[in-house]
Structures are given as structure tokens and as C-alpha cells.
Amino acid sequence: MENISYIVFICFALPFLLGIPIVRKQTRLVLLFTFIGMCCCLFISEVNGLINSLIGQNLFYVTTNITPLTEELIKMLPILIYAIFISSERQTLLTIAFMTGLGFALLENSTILVETVVVQGSVDILWALIRTLGAGLLHSLCTTAVGVGISFIRDQKKIFLCGSFALLSFAIVYHSVYNSLIQSDYQYLGAAMPMLTYLIVVTILIVSFKKHIKQIKRREAES
Amino acid sequence: MNYQVELICNGLLCLGALTGFVYSLIKFFKPKKAMYKKMVGCALGCLFIERLYEIVQYVVAGDLPQLFQIGTFGNIGCYMFLFSANYGAIDSLIDDGSAKLKKYRLIALAAPLAAIAAATVILLSPSGSGRKITCAIEMLFAGASSYYSLKHLIIPKKYSDFLSGMRAFHIMSLVLAVGVTIEDLIWCYQVKVQAVWFIPYTILFVAMIALAPALERGTKQWRT
Numbered sequence: 001m002e003n004i005s006y007i008v009f010i011c012f013a014l015p016f017l018l019g020i021p022i023v024r025k026q027t028r029l030v031l032l033f034t035f036i037g038m039c040c041c042l043f044i045s046e047v048n049g050l051i052n053s054l055i056g057q058n059l060f061y062v063t064t065n066i067t068p069l070t071e072e073l074i075k076m077l078p079i080l081i082y083a084i085f086i087s088s089e090r091q092t093l094l095t096i097a098f099m100t101g102l103g104f105a106l107l108e109n110s111t112i113l114v115e116t117v118v119v120q121g122s123v124d125i126l127w128a129l130i131r132t133l134g135a136g137l138l139h140s141l142c143t144t145a146v147g148v149g150i151s152f153i154r155d156q157k158k159i160f161l162c163g164s165f166a167l168l169s170f171a172i173v174y175h176s177v178y179n180s181l182i183q184s185d186y187q188y189l190g191a192a193m194p195m196l197t198y199l200i201v202v203t204i205l206i207v208s209f210k211k212h213i214k215q216i217k218r219r220e221a222e223s
Numbered sequence: 224m225n226y227q228v229e230l231i232c233n234g235l236l237c238l239g240a241l242t243g244f245v246y247s248l249i250k251f252f253k254p255k256k257a258m259y260k261k262m263v264g265c266a267l268g269c270l271f272i273e274r275l276y277e278i279v280q281y282v283v284a285g286d287l288p289q290l291f292q293i294g295t296f297g298n299i300g301c302y303m304f305l306f307s308a309n310y311g312a313i314d315s316l317i318d319d320g321s322a323k324l325k326k327y328r329l330i331a332l333a334a335p336l337a338a339i340a341a342a343t344v345i346l347l348s349p350s351g352s353g354r355k356i357t358c359a360i361e362m363l364f365a366g367a368s369s370y371y372s373l374k375h376l377i378i379p380k381k382y383s384d385f386l387s388g389m390r391a392f393h394i395m396s397l398v399l400a401v402g403v404t405i406e407d408l409i410w411c412y413q414v415k416v417q418a419v420w421f422i423p424y425t426i427l428f429v430a431m432i433a434l435a436p437a438l439e440r441g442t443k444q445w446r447t
Contacts, residue, residue, distance in 0.1 A: 060284065065293045159258065162307030166265065169300030173272045176293045177279050184283040208254055 004118075005045050008110045013038040016103075033078065033096040037103020037139075040074045045111075047074075060183060068175035072168060075100055075143045076150075080164075083153045090151040097147025101140035109135060130182075134191035137198050138178050142171035228417060230281050232424045237274035239431035243267040247435040259312040263392075263438050266304035270431060273297020290353035298361050298403055302368040305396055309371035317375060317383040324378060331374035334397070338366025341404045348411035358407040365400040372396040391437040395430050402426035 016035040020028055047070055052062045079097045087093075109131050116123050149164030174193075181190030247264030276294035280287050287294070318324050342362035346355050376393040380386050406423035414420070 057290070061288060061290075064280075064284075065288055065291060068293060069296075156258075156311060158311035159262075159307055162303045162311060163262065166262075166269065166300040166303035166307060169296040169303065170265070170269050170272060173269070173276050173294055173297040173300070177272065177276050180276075180279045180283050184279075186283070204252065211254060 004114055005042055005107070005111045008114055009038060009042050009107060012107060012110050013042075013103075029092070029096060030099050033099040034103035034106070036078045037075065037100040037105075037143075038107040040071075040078070040100065041104045041107040041111075044071055044074045060180075063183065064176050064180045068172045068179060071104070071139075072142055072146065072172045072175060075104055075139070076146045076164075076168060079143070079147050079150050083150045088151060088154045093147050093151045094144055097144045097150075098140050101143030102136070104143070105136040105139040108139070130187065130191040133195050134178070134182060134193075137194035138175065141194055141197055141201070142175055145171050225417065226281065226286075228420075230278065232420070233274055233277045233281065236424060236427055236431065237271060237278055239428045240267055240271035240274055243431045243435045244271045246439075250435070250439055257312070257442070259308045260438060260442065262304045262308035262312065263435065266301040266308070267431065267435060269297045269300035269304060273301070288353075289351055291357055292354075295357045295361050299364045302361075302364040302400070306364070306368040306371060309368070309375060313375075313385050314371060316385050317378060324382065327374055327378045330377055331370050334369035334373040334400075335366035338362045338369065338400075338404070341408065342366075345407060345411045348408075350411040350413065355411055358411055361407065362404060365403060369397055369400045372400075388441040388443070389438075390441075392434065392441045395434045395437050398426060399430040399434065402430055 013035055016031050016038070020031050020035070023031060044067075048062070048067050051066055051070065052059070055062070055066070057066075078100055079093060082096060083093055112131065113123065113128075116127070145167050146164060149160065149167040152160040152163060178190050178193055181187060181193065184190070244264065244267040247260070247267055251260035251264045273294050274297075276297060277287060280292075280294070318328070339362070342359040345358045345362065348355060372393045375386060376390060376397070378386055402423045405426065409419060409423065
């Protein structure tokens, strides 16, 4: 089936675009960056195909050593542009970074789902869970990590430059490890990796939030 | 080097980096903790993910890629975090750009010069061009990071309170860079003697384990 990614893009991404003028500002941003994430996925699938044909290496090498680099770079760009020209407000940047990754994963998963159904005839729930909790979380977490670095763009420029690049490097290698594991016999380990990271991040956020609330209550009681 | 020995050594290094990373997650990633500490924790995270990449490549593909290998970004990320921590977070508090510190700035240039020399030696090695270029680029980042580590190590304590107690941490940062340099040199010159390989692995293991506790100890002395 040719142009499958374009067909999937039209089916899944265009409704997001159509919803943008209708909804309120904060939701609009969420929809817009989910759509941008999908556009990034469509664009990079073409670029990766081109690179694959140019370097003439096997698919495993390309997916573990080239595509993590190109994908993380392309996902970073919309957040960087938003931070430079529109706003560097930290919470907004983290939200749009997460949504860009989510949009990317949404189109990638949809395309792979259609391709797998066409080739294999069917998929099961386990497959869907691995794809969603694995690749879905992976793209979102990696882009959010880069978003953390970009959020220093105005406050601490020295940290922004080096920190963003360092976080991008981390995200690239993390993505590569995931891609290597998910294509091997240890695919469950690969799927568990983003899930474990997600749980750690959520736990840290909940603990920090609880501490923050406690501090506010203590201050209120003191005053 | 023997595949199994390589795998075990990388496994131990991964464990060392993970220990340092978990230690820093517990100690440094708390609200109101200095950004400097968090960045050092992230540097250890990069080292961990780089070693994990190597282990996964050995297990899944049988060997590391002969061409460009993306795991190098882990080491580069580590150096960038250390650079960012030293240059972005505390250098302006230590070095005000005055002439009295010029001597130390000049001496510290030895670190990037040594890194450039190592990169040149690597580029002259008989290894494949992809591997050579990747390692040489890594050396440049190591040099940039080591400049600040060496500078903050040699500036006398009297010039800034931030230097007090941080010597062990800066020494460990430099040891880390030396370990990676030796590993890259051995790798590019394809040294067959197994005993030689244990030198960088031992150095790196010690540095990975000691880096975060050394920082914690140093920053405790800041407050007192």
C-alpha cells in the first residue's frame, strides 16, 4: 500500500487542524502542537526513507543509530521556535513539548497499526499496549526532556544552550536503546523502559507537589 | 577484546553509573536544591544510558556499530552537563574576569590542549573513519568540560567560597575525562592485550561511583 502515512495523516491529523479555530486558547495550543507533532512524524518518515536509501545500511542500524537522531531533532524544532518567538513560560513549554511527542507517537502508531493489519491481517491487545505504553510514552518523555532544557532560554542563557543540547543527547541515546530493545527478543524490556521512566517522573512530581502544598499550609498556619 | 569480558565490563560500568545516578536522584533532585547538583546528576544519567546502549548493542546486535554509533551522544551529553554546570552555574561566581586569575585561566587551557592532542592521535589511528571522527568529536567536548574542572581545581580557595571542598569533585570529573580518553585511544588503536582494557574501565568505574558523593560532600562544606 503506497502513501499509507499520508492517508493516515489525513484521517487522524486533519481533525486536529479543523478543531484549532473552534476551541479556547490553552486547548488550541494543545491541539496545535499535537498536529505539529504529527506533521513532524510525516516529514521525518520521508527524510528517514531518504537517509536509509543513501547510506545503504541494514534497517536495524538505521533505526537504532540514525532515526533517533533525526526524530529527536525534528521534534525539538517547534518547541525551540515557540520558545524563541512566542513564550518561554516553563509550564506551557513542557505542555507543548509533551503534546508534540504525543502527536508524533499518535501518527507513528496509527501508521504502523494500519501497515501491520495489512501485512499480518490482525493485531492483538498486547501489541497495542506495547506500542502505546512503549513508543507513545517514549516520544512524549523524550520531547518533554528537551523542553525542560529549552525552558531556560530567557532566564539562564548559558544553561539553556549547553543544557538543551545535553538533554537532547540523552533523549537520542534513550530513544536508540528503546529502538534496539523493541526490535529484539527483549521487546518487553523495551516497552517497560518508558513506562518505568514515566512512573518515576510522575512519582517525583507527586512528591514535589505534596511537599509544596505542605509548605504553603505551614506558611499559612504560621502567618 | 573478548565479547563476554567486554559485556561484563560494560555491565559493571553501567551499574556504577546507575549507582551514581540513583544517588544523585535521591540527594540532588529535591525542591530548592542547586541547579548545579541537578546537572551533575543528569551527567551521570547520560553516562548510564551510554553504557546501557553499549550493553544492548552487544546483546542484540553482537557488537558495537563499526560506523557512526549514537551511544557517543551519551558521553557528549555528560560532558555538556558538566560544562553547563561549571560554566553556566558557578563560573561567574568564581572568576570575575580579573587579571589576578589570568594565570589560572591560562594553566587550565592545558586540559583542552590535551584533549585536542588526544583527538589528533585518535584521527591518526588505523581504525575506521566513522569511529575515529566520533571519538575525536567526543574528545573536543571532554576538553571543553575539563577546562572548567581544571580551572576550578587550581584556583586557590581564597578567591571564592564556592571552591571550598569541591576539589575531590573536580578531580573526579577530570579522572572521568581521562578514563574516556584512554578507552577511546585503546578502542581506536584496537589494542589486543586484555589487561590494558581494564585500566580505563577501572578508572571510569571509580569516577562514576565517586562523582556524586564527592559533590555532595563538597557542597555540604559550602554551607558550613
